Amino acid sequence: MNRIKSSKALAAASFASIILTSFCIGNIATPAHASQQIDETTESKTNAKQETLTRIHFKHPLDPEKLFEKAAAEDIKIRTIELSVGDNAGGLYGYDPTLTAKQNASALQSDIKESGGEYSVATSAQIAKSDTANSKKRSEPAVEANSTEDDIARGSFNELPEKRSDNTHLPAVGVRANQEGNSSSKTAEKAAAKPVAAETEAHPNSVTFKTDDNVSGKRKLTVDATWKGDNSARKNPKDWGFEISLYQWNYNMSSTIVRPACPASTDDRFWADARMHSVTIVYMYNDGVKFKSDSSIEPYLDTNHWSDPCSQGALGFGIGRPDKIPYWGLNVPEMRWNQKLSAVMYLKKGKNSWSHISASSKFVKDNCAGEPASTDCMGTGGTWPKDEMGGGSSDMILLNKSRKWKTPTFFGWDAEAVKRPAGLKR
Structure with missing residues (x-):
């Protein structure tokens, strides 16, 4: 989502006339200039659909298909579920309301198999609350009058039988060095560059992206983030989360009109569906072994994506507690690796065969009031503790919009690099 100098509480009536001149990705020549261009305050936002979201934790792991079927039968609107995958990975799935419960379960299972797992189990669900908590089509006759919607949904889900976790050990899901030579990740010519330090020591000092066009009928985005040397996720400021995003750009659409005033077909008109429906993410820490x-x-x-311009289709994920990524301490020549987070995303195809792209990462204030982190309460306000963080910015440009890179591609930003990829030719 666009949190760079853009208000999230704009009235819908004014969207068509707003010019996002302060959206700075693409106006910066190099990452070194990022801190000079990015506002240090992340401002408030509003959920475009005005939904109230809540997370339900299950008393035991559940079969996603049975969970989806139960939710559909009782009109419980699932938005995302949290997953345990194999014995070494976690995951998330974004429910697609245009598919049936069985179709969603099938899409998830296909992605899990593609990642190397046998199956996944659901550990929690984020649901959208309706206007009346007792409007559910309950299969049981009695619902207490004072029951909250959370209670009703939790009770429904906890009726489901436990699904034993899969003990399969997944292979590494991150970007591998030998993938750079693949047909879908052609090596770009190298251009000389000066090393650019991370904005703060809480920021990873190496982030790598890889996109693949067609993996079992979906787009695939793989990301590695590594904290090395003096940089550590444990230095993350209190009550701040961390997001990594790949931005798709379609210059045939308006850059001045913003969501939700964009045409209904906007999210389809990118390399990957920007709604992020039917998206599966599988992630693991460090080497994924220990x-x-x-x-x-x-x-x-x-x-x-409230207030994002029509021309932008963001694909991203966040972590509310980066400091909880366990210490690795892998000693490699000249630099110690403290933590690594690897993630693979399987995304529904958009209608375009390719998109221009850029990338960034950012710290976002946790305004979730003690609840687990989610897209609608992270980054809704708060001033970046600049002095505490040694003067660095909350944001890092990882791939500049002005380079006009296109999918599919392979690229990385590294604080120590003296060579940076030039744009791939198509």
């Missing part, structure tokens, strides 16, 4: 990935980092899909 470290079991779980929900303690509070992962979430960044699906709230």
Whole structure:
């Protein structure tokens, strides 16, 4: 989502006339200039659909298909579910309301198999509350008058039988060095560049992206973020989360009109569907061998695109507690690797065969009032603790919009790099 110098509380009537001149990705020549261009205050936002979202934690792991069927039968609107995948990975799935419960379960299972797992189990669900909590088509006769909608949904889900977790050990899901030579990740010519330090020591000092066009009928986005040397996720400021985003651009659409005033077909007109429906993300820590990935980092899909321009289709995820990524301490030549977060996203195809792209990462204030991190309460306000963080910005440009890179591609930003990829030719 666009939180760079754009208000999230704009009235809908004014959207068509707003010019987002302060959206700075693409106006910066190099990452070194990022801190000079980006506002240090993240401002408030509003959920475009005005939904109230709440997270329900289950008393035991559930079969996603049975969960989806139960929710559909009782008119419980699931938005995302949190997953345990194998014995070493975590995950998320974004429910697609245009598909049936069975179709959603089938799409999720296909993605899990593609990642190397046998199946996944659901550990929690984020649901959208309706106007009346007792409007559910309950299969049981009695619902207490003072029951909250959370209670009703939790009771329904806890009726489901436990699904035993899969003990399969997933292979590494991150970007591998030998993938750079693949046909879908052609090596770009290198251009000389000066090393650019991370904005703060809480920021990873190496972030790598890879996009693949067609993986079992979906788009695939793979991301590695590594904290090395003096940089550590444990230095993350208190009550701040961290987001990584790949931005798709379609210059045939308006850059001055913003959501939700964009045409209904806007989210289709990118390389990947910008709604992020039917999206699966599988993530793991460090080497994925000694470290079991779980929900303690509070992962979430960044699906709230309120006030993003029509020309932008963001694909991103966040973690509410980066400091919970366990210490690795891998010693490699000349630099210690403290933590690594690897994630793969399987995305529904958009209608375009390719998109221009850019990328960034940002710290976002946790305004979730003690609830787990989610797209609608992260980054809704708060001033970046600049002095505490040694003067650095909350944001990092990882791939500049002005380079006009296109999918599919492979690129990375590294604080120590003295060579940076030039644009790929198509």
